[in-house]
Amino acid sequence: MATFELQVEALTGISILSSGSNPTQAELTQFLTDGVLDVTEKWLIGHPQDREVFMNETALQVAQGADIGGADIISVLRADGVTAGNFRPCRKISPSQQSQVTDTDSLSFASAYNPVYMVSGSNVKVFPAPADNSGKDSYKVIYVNNIPKDSGGNSLGYSDSALGYFPADKVYLVALYAAIKSINNNMAGIIADLGTFSMATVTADTIASPGFTYSNASDDTSIDSAIVDIPNLEALLSAPTYTPPKVTGDTQELTGTIVAGAPGTTADFINFEHWFDVTADYIETKEDSELAGLQLNKISTYIQAYQAAMQNQLNEFNEANVKYQAEIQEHMQEAQNEVTRLTTIYSKNTDVNIQNAVNNYRKDVDEYSAKLQKYQADIQSYQAEVNAEIQEQATKLQTETARYQWLQDRAASLQAEYIAAFAAPQPAGGGR
Numbered sequence: 069m070a071t072f073e074l075q076v077e078a079l080t081g082i083s084i085l086s087s088g089s090n091p092t093q094a095e096l097t098q099f100l101t102d103g104v105l106d107v108t109e110k111w112l113i114g115h116p117q118d119r120e121v122f123m124n125e126t127a128l129q130v131a132q133g134a135d136i137g138g139a140d141i142i143s144v145l146r147a148d149g150v151t152a153g154n155f156r157p158c159r160k161i162s163p164s165q166q167s168q169v170t171d172t173d174s175l176s177f178a179s180a181y182n183p184v185y186m187v188s189g190s191n192v193k194v195f196p197a198p199a200d201n202s203g204k205d206s207y208k209v210i211y212v213n214n215i216p217k218d219s220g221g222n223s224l225g226y227s228d229s230a231l232g233y234f235p236a237d238k239v240y241l242v243a244l245y246a247a248i249k250s251i252n253n254n255m256a257g258i259i260a261d262l263g264t265f266s267m268a269t270v271t272a273d274t275i276a277s278p279g280f281t282y283s284n285a286s287d288d289t290s291i292d293s294a295i296v297d298i299p300n301l302e303a304l305l306s307a308p309t310y311t312p313p314k315v316t317g318d319t320q321e322l323t324g325t326i327v328a329g330a331p332g333t334t335a336d337f338i339n340f341e342h343w344f345d346v347t348a349d350y351i352e353t354k355e356d357s358e359l360a361g362l363q364l365n366k367i368s369t370y371i372q373a374y375q376a377a378m379q380n381q382l383n384e385f386n387e388a389n390v391k392y393q394a395e396i397q398e399h400m401q402e403a404q405n406e407v408t409r410l411t412t413i414y415s416k417n418t419d420v421n422i423q424n425a426v427n428n429y430r431k432d433v434d435e436y437s438a439k440l441q442k443y444q445a446d447i448q449s450y451q452a453e454v455n456a457e458i459q460e461q462a463t464k465l466q467t468e469t470a471r472y473q474w475l476q477d478r479a480a481s482l483q484a485e486y487i488a489a490f491a492a493p494q495p496a497g498g499g500r
Contacts, residue, residue, distance in 0.1 A: 143210045
């Protein structure tokens, strides 16, 4: 038979690892342990006659105070004081009768042939008192097992495939229970991951407008009046930046307009950061998948609005970027026009100093144009990074929301199957 881990993975589609998964193998072991106890309790509520199929018993006790951890006692047996292994059933008494059952003159006196027992806390005591008499005065307690074990009597773990002191036809219910808890754990992990949702401001590697200043190499002022300095773009232009809408806190764009004092305006309802905590509480503490689903729908609606806000901010960024690129092109063209004009004016001038000045000017403008081209490339890269991050966030939200919804539906299906297993069978024709 497949291990419990493989059974739960098959039921849930969740990969369970020693660490880093939701749940981990250690958590699955705990779910299995809880499942054994839950199935035992639920089954015996409707079928108390089946206690023996969940039965365990202590070793032979030769001293008072067998500790059974508060388990449901089926029976207590005491040896008859003559033959080891020849047990007599004990009658239960209240602690107030303790002195009476040890008084030989009392009608309630307990003999080895008519023994009694009482429960003190989680301990069981028998009368006549036990003794180490080669088993002739020992006793044992038969009880509903309350410490889950594997088929070998060892501590139950995720790698086991069978249970001890447990009916074989009910083992699948333990796997169902663990599967439901594993799904809830995984759903809580999704909520915790989405709770870290943010939109980081992306900055380009280099967004610094290059400056340009003409310098007359010959210091010949005869051409100064003909040369017009190209303005420094850093002073004229401001590169557009993408500003994401706020998603955390209770004053973000999408929830900051909630009217104070209106229904549902406490911090847990207004602050988006708390919404995931509320959902996790519905799942893990209250175990109310319906309320958790409604809360998730609320989060999903907010996220859709947030995506629209992100797109609106991106549209504004794109619009500003188009204008910015046009302004850059305009100033680049001004620089090129200036080079052409100066070249025409001084093309026939044989003065070496003037020619050097024009050549230096042309060289500066060419370098300036190269820097502007790089600047444009940086802006385009910046725009691409913003678009990529928005798309990544949107894809993650859609994927995780869809996965959560599938898990929620799967948990509901397994939960219905689990509950139905404990329903009392109805007689044929009972609905007529």
